[in-house]
Structure formats: structure tokens, C-alpha cells
Amino acid sequence: MTNENKNQSSFGMIGLGTMGSNLLQNIADHGYNCSGYDNDSKKVDTVNDLNRGNIHAFSDLKDFVQNLKSPKVVMMLVPAGKIVDSVIEELLQAMDKGDIIIDGGNSHFTDTERRFADLEKKGYHFVGMGVSGGEEGARKGPSMMPGGDKKAYEILKPILEKIAAHVNGEPTVAYMGERSAGHFVKMVHNGIEYALMQLISETYEVLKKGLQMEDKDIHQVFEKWNEGRLKSYLIEITRDIFAYKKKGENHLFFNDIKDEAKAKGTGKWTSQAAMDMTVPVPIIDIAVSMRDLSKYKDLRTKASKLYPNEKELKYGNTGDYLAKIEEAFYFSMVSAYAQGMHLLYCANEEFKYHLNLDTIAKIWRGGCIIRSEFLEDIYSAYKKDSKLKHLFLDESIHESLQKSIPGIRTFVSDAALHGIAVPAFAVALSYFDNFRNEEMPANLIQAQRDFFGSHTYELKGKEGVFHTDWEDPNH
Incomplete structure (x- = not known):
């Protein structure tokens, strides 16, 4: 995809918000001429004001498309839903058969399935691609999960491999599989993300209410954990949140934030898809439910007066107990990934995506929100046995999980005795106990x-x- 005509671009981006603009700059950093389009003239001006010779932004769709070399490559980064369909309809008026359309948003996989079939009939190449890593990932190297048209991916591969994050010299992008595979994989990625975030928030509550630790001490806990087997992006940013103060203020900023969590729906989609396929992913289900419960602040406030805690929350020896919490978190983290990977295994069987689970683990090791040290173990497990049905059955993971069982049992039972809700930890343990239960x-x-x-x-x-x-x- 080297560009011989300096007046034409190798890559086009529709949607010049922070993600789109950052990805465009990432592409330009690697020597490609690229173009952007947005119907918001301010966003167009912002991109053009970068004064980069190889990025050009347009507010007219036809001018934007005409500036692309053939086969034209256009990536959409617009909100999921009807707007994707309307943008595709507009593009079809300006693009030619054989051109490539990429949906890089968080579209529901069933919509991607429909769009793939429709565009294939019309003679266009369609790629549904999950992108993870947030704003920083888009700018410096995301993890990308493209699925759909294999021929189109081969054309896109050189540029995607350059702009992706790299782990051990390998890019965190690969072809996921047929039709809607890319967006299905990204949906499950987000479901695991929900579960891990819920586990971290429950851990924080036990540290704060159970062990009655100060924020600075909680910061040190996450700092230490991020240097060991729990090392991950989410633990890292949690560590940083526990150190962030606004200029001129002496308290942590996150304590000013309401305890009402929002969601964009991808966690819910994971639960819905799993239920439709009769695959249990209870740790993801409960993470979605707890976000929903957080929104009922007025009811929770009234209930807190009616049902106050009956006993002192203080657990006892903090130092000894932190090791048990680390074990409990490790156990539950393994369960979150295991449930997500099991869903991918079953989706592969049902939808004939031709997924490679080791490849998925491999590209999740860098650039994405759920990147973690443990993904190396997942990658190794599926590399060793590509037909592994469930991570709990891997010999190496079995050994480390066994050692963490006392910690999770102590953690869950103590939390229950002290009236502290740890539903994600509890369901991780119950899932495990029934998974190993020959006679349910x-x-x-x-x-x-x-x-x-x-x-x-x-x-x-x-x-x-x-x-x-x-x-x-x-x-």
C-alpha cells in the first residue's frame, strides 16, 4: 500500500473524534498519506490545523472519497447502530465495486453479519474490526480484531500491522475469522473488561471498608500488584487513579465521582449472546447487573438506613490478609478470562468463524484494555492445545488455580460475614465449584x-x- 500519487491517500477515516483523529495520526506517522471526513467542520478544521503534509480532512464526502487511491479503503469510527447503515448508504453512492469498507466501531455482531452479506452481494469488501486501547492506544498502537473479507484483510494487513501495538516484536492485530468474527471477539473482550473492572471495584471496597485502609495505602497495594502476576493495564490505571489529585487540592479526585456506573451496552451484548448459546458467563452477567444496580442510588440510600451493618467491619491483621486478597483476585481473574474464552470456543463451533484462540490471546497481550501478564499463560495454553475447550483444564493453569483456592474461599466467606458485597468474586467461586461438580x-x-x-x-x-x-x- 505504498502511495505513488502524492495527491491521493491510501487510507480514509470517517469520524474525526478523538479515536478517529488519533488513529489517522498513527497511520500518518508510518508514512502513509491518509484522509479524514466528518460532517462537523470544527473537527475537520482541527485535523487540518495539525499542518501535517500527509493528512487531509474534508467536510464533503465526495471530495473525501475522490481523494483516495483504488482500491479505496474507508474506515468508519462512528457510533454503533443505524448511523453505520446510513454512512454505508452514503458511501455506496461514491465508492466503486471492489472497494473496502471497514467498520471500526463497537457494532453488534449480528449487524455486522447482515452488513457483510449485503455488501458482498453488491460487490464490496466489508471488514468488521474491533479496536481496543482507547485514545492512547489509537495514537500509539491499539489491538485490532478484524474479521470478514479475507482478501480485504490481506490488502489492509501491512498498514494495520504497522499501526498496531507490538509485543515481543509481534503486532497485536490478526485476521480473526469469517463474517462477523471480529466484532464478536471484540464484544467478548469487552465482556471480560466488565468482569475485571467489577472485580477491581469489589477489591477496593474490601480494602476500604473491610481492612479500613487509607487511600495512599490502597495505592501501594495496586502498585505492588502491578509488579507481580496481576500486572495489567486495568491494575496499572487503578494504581494511578489512587494517586491523582487535581491541582491545588489535597484529596484524591476519584472520591468526588458519583458511585453510579454508566455502560454502552457491549457487556450486556456478551451476556445476551452467551445466554442465546447456553454458555455460562456468570462473572460477566453479574458485572453488568452491578452497573445497573449502581444507577438506583435513591433506593440504595433508603435501604442503607433500613438495613445498617450489624457488626464492626474491621477484619484484623491487614498485612496477612492482603496475600489472601491477591490470591482471590488471581483466582477470579482467571475465571473471567476462562469464561470469555469458553464463549469464544463455543461461538466458533456454532458460527463456524474459524477462530484461533491462541491468536486472540496473542493480540490481546498488548494495546488493548484487558492486556495483562496472565494473557501470556492463556496464549501458551492454546498454543500447546489449539482444541482446548476450557482454560480450567490446562495443566499449568490448574496448578496455579489450585494454590489460590484457599484465598478465594476465605475472601468470599469473610466478606459475606462482614456484610460487604463481592458478587463477582462469589460467582467466580460458585462457577468453579459447579464446574468441578460431577453430579450437579x-x-x-x-x-x-x-x-x-x-x-x-x-x-x-x-x-x-x-x-x-x-x-x-x-x-
Whole structure:
């Protein structure tokens, strides 16, 4: 994709907000001529005011498209939903068959599936690409998850590999798989992100209310953890949040923020997709639910007066207990990744995406929000066994998980005794205990279903489906 005509661009970007503008500058840094378009003239002016010779921004779509060399490559970074469809419709009026359209936003994978089929029929190449790393990642190197048209990816590959983050000399971008695979992988990435953020927030509450630690001491905990096996982007930024004060103020700024968490829906989509596929991802489910509960501040305030804590929250020896919390966090973090990767395994079976789980772990090691030291272990597990159905079954992960079990059991039981909510930790433990449970009590549920609704059941050691008239005294 070297550009011989200096008047034309190799890459076009629609949407010149912070992400779009930063990605455009990242592309330009690597020697490519590129163009941007936005219907907001202020954003266009901001990009043009950068005075970079190889970036040109336009407020007219036709001028923007005409400035691109063929095959034209246009990436959209616009809000998910109907606006993506409307931008595509406009583009089709200006682009030619054989050109490439990339949706780099957080589109729902079912929309990407539909758009891929529609554009393929019309003769256009479509790539649904998840992009992770936030503003800084876009500027310095994101993790990117493209899926869809394989031929289009081969054309895009040189530029994407240059602008991606690099880990051990390898770019954090790779072809994910067929049709909507890229956006499905990004959706699961975001679900894992929800789970990890919930675990960190629950950890903070135990440190603050259970161990009654000062903010500066909590900062030191996260600082220490980020130097060990919990090292990750989210632990790192949490450490920094516990040190950030506004100029001229003596208190941590985050204490001024309301305890009502917002969401853009990708965590919910992960839970919905998992439920549709009957794949359990309870740690993601509870993370979504807790964000929802946080919004009911008025109800929580009233309930706090009605149901005050009955006992002193102070746990005891802080130093000894921090090691148990670290074990509990490690255990639950493993569970969050394991549930997400299991969902990807099952999606691969159901949707025939041709995903490679080791490749996904590999490109998540850098640039993205859920990058962590533990992803090296995940990468190794799937590299060793590409058909591994669940991370809990990997020998190396099994060993480290076993050592963390006492910590998670102590942590969850103590939190319950002291009236501190740790639902993500609790569900991580319950998921594990039932995952290793050869005889779940689901036989009783099947009997109940058959009793009240004649839903039938299966029997041990017998082929077929059965029904019992449970109220027949002579049966």
C-alpha cells in the first residue's frame, strides 16, 4: 500500500473524534498519506490545523472519497447502530465495486453479519474490526480484531500491522475469522473488561471498608500488584487513579465521582449472546447487573438506613490478609478470562468463524484494555492445545488455580460475614465449584419441570426421553 500519487491517500477515516483523529495520526506517522471526513467542520478544521503534509480532512464526502487511491479503503469510527447503515448508504453512492469498507466501531455482531452479506452481494469488501486501547492506544498502537473479507484483510494487513501495538516484536492485530468474527471477539473482550473492572471495584471496597485502609495505602497495594502476576493495564490505571489529585487540592479526585456506573451496552451484548448459546458467563452477567444496580442510588440510600451493618467491619491483621486478597483476585481473574474464552470456543463451533484462540490471546497481550501478564499463560495454553475447550483444564493453569483456592474461599466467606458485597468474586467461586461438580443437582430441576409441565427428562444409562405422571398414586 505504498502511495505513488502524492495527491491521493491510501487510507480514509470517517469520524474525526478523538479515536478517529488519533488513529489517522498513527497511520500518518508510518508514512502513509491518509484522509479524514466528518460532517462537523470544527473537527475537520482541527485535523487540518495539525499542518501535517500527509493528512487531509474534508467536510464533503465526495471530495473525501475522490481523494483516495483504488482500491479505496474507508474506515468508519462512528457510533454503533443505524448511523453505520446510513454512512454505508452514503458511501455506496461514491465508492466503486471492489472497494473496502471497514467498520471500526463497537457494532453488534449480528449487524455486522447482515452488513457483510449485503455488501458482498453488491460487490464490496466489508471488514468488521474491533479496536481496543482507547485514545492512547489509537495514537500509539491499539489491538485490532478484524474479521470478514479475507482478501480485504490481506490488502489492509501491512498498514494495520504497522499501526498496531507490538509485543515481543509481534503486532497485536490478526485476521480473526469469517463474517462477523471480529466484532464478536471484540464484544467478548469487552465482556471480560466488565468482569475485571467489577472485580477491581469489589477489591477496593474490601480494602476500604473491610481492612479500613487509607487511600495512599490502597495505592501501594495496586502498585505492588502491578509488579507481580496481576500486572495489567486495568491494575496499572487503578494504581494511578489512587494517586491523582487535581491541582491545588489535597484529596484524591476519584472520591468526588458519583458511585453510579454508566455502560454502552457491549457487556450486556456478551451476556445476551452467551445466554442465546447456553454458555455460562456468570462473572460477566453479574458485572453488568452491578452497573445497573449502581444507577438506583435513591433506593440504595433508603435501604442503607433500613438495613445498617450489624457488626464492626474491621477484619484484623491487614498485612496477612492482603496475600489472601491477591490470591482471590488471581483466582477470579482467571475465571473471567476462562469464561470469555469458553464463549469464544463455543461461538466458533456454532458460527463456524474459524477462530484461533491462541491468536486472540496473542493480540490481546498488548494495546488493548484487558492486556495483562496472565494473557501470556492463556496464549501458551492454546498454543500447546489449539482444541482446548476450557482454560480450567490446562495443566499449568490448574496448578496455579489450585494454590489460590484457599484465598478465594476465605475472601468470599469473610466478606459475606462482614456484610460487604463481592458478587463477582462469589460467582467466580460458585462457577468453579459447579464446574468441578460431577453430579450437579440439576436432576431435581428436571424432575420439577416434568412434574409441573410434562417437559420430560433423560435417565442415567438409558437411551431416550421419558415422562412420569408424578401425581398418579399407582405409578
